[in-house]
Each structure stands twice: as structure tokens, then as C-alpha cells.
Amino acid sequence: MILNTTHHNSEHRQIITDLIGSPFSLVQILKLKGIGSKRMIIEEVSPNMQSMMNKVSDINYANIELRPKGILVMINQGLRNFTWIIPYYQLVIYKVNGSSLHAQGRFIRFRNSKTFKENKKFFNKLLDQKVKYDMQYAMPESL
Incomplete structure (x- = not known):
């Protein structure tokens, strides 16, 4: 999703909390040594996400935030901000000449x-x- x-909306906060959990506490953030990435340059996006990219040849940036049950990918397009909510069970990561995140057909x-x-x-x-998240739902080994 x-x-x-771009603008604060309390409904968005509730949607994010329902899908991927509330933010980590300060103690958990310190234990994890941070939960946010530095901004990264977007090389390519799927066709159904092209509307969130800059129309001119500006560089597009995004950063990632960890949550207990998923991640938030924050995309900056000029003065507008978009947040892609990805639960861990939908997340697929590929490491080929950079890295790519796949989920929800995007x-x-x-x-x-x-x-x-x-x-x-x-x-x-x-x-x-x-x-860690996937191991909570792992099938027990057969006897």
C-alpha cells in the first residue's frame, strides 16, 4: 500500500500501525543501533510507481525505516512524500548491481x-x- x-494524517498513522506494527521504542532503537537507512538513489521503479518519480531528470531518493512487522519505504518527489508500506511476509530482496525491493506487484x-x-x-x-519475523511462523521440523 x-x-x-506529504501532510500529516492520523488515519495514515493508524493504517501503518495496523499493517506493520507501531514504531520501535527508544530502548529497542538503541539495541538495534538505529532503525533507519541513509537516503539512497532510486535507479528504477516498476511501471505502476512511475507517477511518484520526478518527471524531469532530477535524482529520486528514498530511505527505509524498520518496524516490528515490516518496513516503510519513504520516497521523495520534489515537495511531495510517499510512503510504501511493506509487511515482511510480502517483502522480497534481490541483490544484483545494487539492491531491489519487491512486494505487492511493485x-x-x-x-x-x-x-x-x-x-x-x-x-x-x-x-x-x-x-526473525519469518521464524515465528516457521513450520516445525518433522520427526
């Missing part, structure tokens, strides 16, 4: 640049959180 979060691919390389630790943290 993608929301236009994708976003980040450029393999200096800003992306600075986020290597963040992506490792993201994968750890996804594995």
Missing part, C-alpha cells in the same frame, strides 16, 4: 553508489529482522 504522506531498485554502500549494515539488519 502506498500513501501520500519494485524499486537502488543504484549501487556510495550512498548505497554506506547502507550495507542497514540491509544486514533488515535481513536479520525479516528472518
